[in-house]
Amino acid sequence: xxxxxxxxxxxxxxxxxxxxxxxxxxxxxxxxxxxxxxxxxxxxxxxxxxxxxxxxxxxxxxxxxxxxxxxxxxxxxxxxxxxxxxxxxxxxxxxxxxxxxxxxxxxxxxxxxxxxxxxxxxxxxxxxxxxxxxxxxxxxxxxxxxxxxxxx
Amino acid sequence: xxxxxxxxxxxxxxxxxxxxxxxxxxxxxxxxxxxxxxxxxxxxxxxxxxxxxxxxxxxxxxxxxxxxxxxxxxxxxxxxxxxxxxxxxxxxxxxxxxxxxxxxxxxxxxxxxxxxxxxxxxxxxxxxxxxxxxx
Numbered sequence: 425x426x427x428x429x430x431x432x433x434x435x436x437x438x439x440x441x442x443x444x445x446x447x448x449x450x451x452x453x454x455x456x457x458x459x460x461x462x463x464x465x466x467x468x469x470x471x472x473x474x475x476x477x478x479x480x481x482x483x484x485x486x487x488x489x490x491x492x493x494x495x496x497x498x499x500x501x502x503x504x505x506x507x508x509x510x511x512x513x514x515x516x517x518x519x520x521x522x523x524x525x526x527x528x529x530x531x532x533x534x535x536x537x538x539x540x541x542x543x544x545x546x547x548x549x550x551x552x553x554x555x556x557x558x559x560x561x562x563x564x565x566x567x568x569x570x571x572x573x574x575x576x
Numbered sequence: 577x578x579x580x581x582x583x584x585x586x587x588x589x590x591x592x593x594x595x596x597x598x599x600x601x602x603x604x605x606x607x608x609x610x611x612x613x614x615x616x617x618x619x620x621x622x623x624x625x626x627x628x629x630x631x632x633x634x635x636x637x638x639x640x641x642x643x644x645x646x647x648x649x650x651x652x653x654x655x656x657x658x659x660x661x662x663x664x665x666x667x668x669x670x671x672x673x674x675x676x677x678x679x680x681x682x683x684x685x686x687x688x689x690x691x692x693x694x695x696x697x698x699x700x701x702x703x704x705x706x707x708x709x710x711x
Contacts, residue, residue, distance in 0.1 A: 454605025457598050458637045459591065464649045474649060483640035483652040487633050491607035513632055517656035523649075568656075 431504045431539050431548065438535035439496055444489045444556070446528040451481050454488055471525065478526040486518055486567045489532065490554050496534050504539070504550060510574045514549065519566040522558070530556040530564055537568070541575075548573045579678075580687040580710055586673035589642040593668055594630050602634055630663040635671075635693045635702040642671045643689065647708040653686070657704035669693045669701060676705075684711035 455465040463470030464480050471479045501508055524530075537551040554567040599613055608631055611618040619625045636657040643652045663669065673689045680686075691704040 450605050450607070452605070453601045454637075457600075457602030457605050458634070458641055459598060460641055462645070462649075476649070480649050482637060483644055483655050484633060484637045487608075487636075488606045494607070513659055515656065515658040516633065516636060517654065519654045520652060 441533045448526045451526050481524045486565050490567050506573045512572050514572040515570040517568040522564045532556050580675045584675045586646045589671040591669040628665045632659045638671045639691050647710050651709050653707045655706045660700045663701050667695050
């Protein structure tokens with residue numbers, strides 16, 4: 425149980441900021457994989473005609489931006505002493521403040537929001553957020569991830 | 577579209593058969609390269625599953641499509657999903673949304689929508705909620 429209590433000391437821990445470029449190939453594969461057919465998500469001209477800078481990404485695309493930094497997931501598991509084989513993705517939430525388009529260069533910053541033990545310590549829920557901001561520092565999107573760890 | 581009212585339903589989205597090709601495209605688009613999604617040998621021998629499973633985030637992606645098709649491009653303000661069960665490849669998802677409440681907002685309304693995704697046998701795969709700015 426000592427490990428579990430030590431985990432709570434890391435609430436609020438933040439990792440260094442990182443840059444992420446919204447690449448065309450990724451955005452198009454993401455949309456095609458989901459069988460999206462509306463041109464605003466696939467063709468630059470259609471997106472521009474609809475008032476966007478370039479191809480618009482779908483509402484859950486930020487997961488691709490976060491997955492580019494899978495090293496941060498492993499860093500978190502190590503910091504909190506969580507076993508990857510005992511982790512499940514419990515829930516996911518995105519909060520959008522501005523549209524995300526192909527070619528956008530954003531800055532992400534990840535931190536631990538909460539760590540909570542449930543079911544008498546059998547489970548630990550770890551909530552993290554990655555905030556994405558534009559060059560002016562304005563908030564673009566929040567990626568809230570909740571993982572559950574089955575404690576040994 | 578008529579202004580949304582509590583209890584009204586969104587046009588449902590049937591994913592169609594989620595082929596291995598679609599899962600492979602999604603893998604490249606999402607960056608989630610876990611072999612359990614694309615390598616059936618791995619799924620059987622290492623994970624003890626009958627076949628590959630679709631990314632959990634794929635179901636959430638379908639919710640995103642459902643909502644954006646309804647509210648329009650850029651209308652989804654928040655989208656949240658809880659993952660309930662694994663979905664094997666070559667299955668289909670039925671995604672449904674129901675308006676729970678409507679609040680005034682600039683140039684339109686914010687609709688709070690409850691979401692659920694079920695496979696063809698009725699098993700719940702994912703549920704969730706969203707806030708959509710309908711203009």
